[in-house]
Amino acid sequence: xPDDHAAGGGATPADTRRRRIDAALRHSPxxxxxxxxxxxxxxVLAYHGIDDPPTFAAQxxxxxxxxxxxxxxxxxxxVRDRRPLPPRSVxxxxxxxxxxxxxxxxxxxxxHRIPAVAYVIAGLVGSDRPxxxxxxxxxxxxxGSADGLPPGTAPDGVVRRLxxxxxxVRRRALQHLRDTARRQAPRTPQLTAAGLAELxxxxxxxxxxxxxxxxxxxxxxxxxxxxxxxxxHLLAGLLGEAPTSFAYPNGNxxxxxxxxxxxLGYRTAFLFDHRHDRRLPRNPLRISRLRVNADTGPHRFDTxxxxxxxxxxxxxxxx
Numbered sequence: 001x002p003d004d005h006a007a008g009g010g011a012t013p014a015d016t017r018r019r020r021i022d023a024a025l026r027h028s029p030x031x032x033x034x035x036x037x038x039x040x041x042x043x044v045l046a047y048h049g050i051d052d053p054p055t056f057a058a059q060x061x062x063x064x065x066x067x068x069x070x071x072x073x074x075x076x077x078x079v080r081d082r083r084p085l086p087p088r089s090v091x092x093x094x095x096x097x098x099x100x101x102x103x104x105x106x107x108x109x110x111x112h113r114i115p116a117v118a119y120v121i122a123g124l125v126g127s128d129r130p131x132x133x134x135x136x137x138x139x140x141x142x143x144g145s146a147d148g149l150p151p152g153t154a155p156d157g158v159v160r161r162l163x164x165x166x167x168x169v170r171r172r173a174l175q176h177l178r179d180t181a182r183r184q185a186p187r188t189p190q191l192t193a194a195g196l197a198e199l200x201x202x203x204x205x206x207x208x209x210x211x212x213x214x215x216x217x218x219x220x221x222x223x224x225x226x227x228x229x230x231x232x233h234l235l236a237g238l239l240g241e242a243p244t245s246f247a248y249p250n251g252n253x254x255x256x257x258x259x260x261x262x263x264l265g266y267r268t269a270f271l272f273d274h275r276h277d278r279r280l281p282r283n284p285l286r287i288s289r290l291r292v293n294a295d296t297g298p299h300r301f302d303t304x305x306x307x308x309x310x311x312x313x314x315x316x317x318x319x
Contacts, residue, residue, distance in 0.1 A: 019297065025308055026299035034306040041276035042075075043067070043305055044091045044289040046247075049098035050105045052295035057108045059294075059301055063090055064112040067305070071115035072205040072245055075287075076267040084279035090305075092116040093270065093289065095209060095247055096131065097124065097191045106202045118199055119209035119247035119270075120191065122231035125238060128187040132213065133159045135185040136174055144181030146173035163250060167219040193238045200239070207245040208232055208266075216254035228260040245269065251289075258285055274310045 025031070050056050063069055067090040078085045092109070094101045097120035109116055121131070130138075137155035145151065148165065149158055158177075162170045178184065191199075196206055210216070210227040211234070219227065228246070236242040244267045248257070251272025261269055268284050275288035290304050303309035 019299070022297060022299035022303065022309075025303045025312065028308065031303065031306055031308055034303075034308040034311070038276060038305060038307045039087050040279065041307070042085055042089050042091070042279050042281065042287075043276055044093060044270060044287060045292050045304075046270070046272055046289040047092070047094045047101075047105075047292060047294060048096055049094075050100040050103075050294045052293075053104040053108070055296070056105065056294040057111075058298065059292075059296070060092075060108050060112045060114055062298075062301070063092070063114060069112075069114040071203070072117045072207070072268070073115075075281075076244065076284075078280055079267060079284040082280065087279070089279060093207075093247065094118045094204075095249075095272075096213065097121055097209065099189065099191050099195065101204070102191060102195045102199055106199060106204065109204065110202055113203075115203045115205070117205045117207050117245060118196075119207040119245075120196065120235065121209050121211070121213045122234040122238075123211040124190040125196065125234070126190065126192050128189050130185050130188040132174060133162070134188070136162055136177055138183075138185040139174075139177035139181040142181045142183045144177035146176035146180070148173060163215050163218070165218065167214045167223060170214065170218070196238060205245065206235065206239055206243060207247060208235055208243045209247050210249055213249045215250050215252045216248060216257045217252045219254070219256075221256040224254050224256040225260040228257050229264065232264055246285075247289075248272065253286065261285055274313055276307055276310070 068086050068088045070085060070089045070091055074085065075091055092114060093116065097118055101118050136159055140155040140158040149161060162173060200206060208231045211231045214227060216224045216227060232242060246261055246266055246269040248269065248271060253271060266285065268287060270287045270289050272291060273288050274291045277288040281287045290310060292304055300309060
């Protein structure tokens with residue numbers, strides 16, 4: 001189930017239909033039962049950027065009123081002490097290290113005293129390089145082509161395809177897209193080391209999200225391990241201390257990366273599987289997370305927290 005968008009003059013029939021489904025789920029007689037079960041589980045919310053600050057602010061206000069926001073340190077202590085987190089515990093996380101987490105997210109988190117974690121693509125810190133998937137979509141829109149990508153493939157289809165092929169093929173295809181596109185993707189200022197420090201001061205822990213964000217299960221074993229280890233050392237140098245938490249790019253679990261995390265002493269690692277986890281996670285290197293966007297409307301946000309939306313998503317065959 002794709003996420004909903006804020007209501008407005010540009011709403012499409014599909015947007016309207018999604019909002020109606022979300023409202024129906026929110027008022028379903030199943031919702032109270034799911035909410036009761038969710039209170040005894042750990043909800044880890046997985047965001048990316050903050051593209052709708054007012055809606056994100058409303059989401060965080062709701063968490064502050066109705067849930068128990070916890071820090072990464074609290075989750076790691078629960079794992080270490082083998083003691084479950086309190087009921088209604090929620091951990092807020094962000095993948096990729098989008099600068100909007102600093103500019104739009106941090107003020108809201110501070111206002112509501114909500115701790116969080118930002119999983120940063122270490123190789124982009126201090127650069128102006130775009131995310132590879134944003135670049136691929138832009139190049140496809142501007143005439144870029146590559147072997148294995150049928151002519152006319154929509155930009156989002158190009159990105160989906162590149163996430164499915166071996167990483168060496170992805171890298172080669174991305175270079176072909178650059179060579180053939182009419183325009184190159186615009187530069188995108190990324191978080192700086194100073195920005196990371198400001199996030200940490202504001203209560204946002206920094207975690208490892210690899211060097212370049214490949215799908216690790218599409219990498220060779222050596223490449224998967226190197227993505228984890230090199231990012232670990234880069235972040236340790238930037239932060240003055242080594243990260244202890246990791247988020248798998250695209251949520252793709254890889255055993256070679258997992259072994260690297262174990263060897264480096266990581267305490268937690270997170271999936272992207274749209275599920276709740278236990279208040280004492282069974283496997284701290286495979287903790288489930290709930291997918292949510294900063295523009296997710298209140299009805300869907302409520303059913304994501306309760307677990308009803310994830311259950312329906314799974315019934316519909318969603319990953």
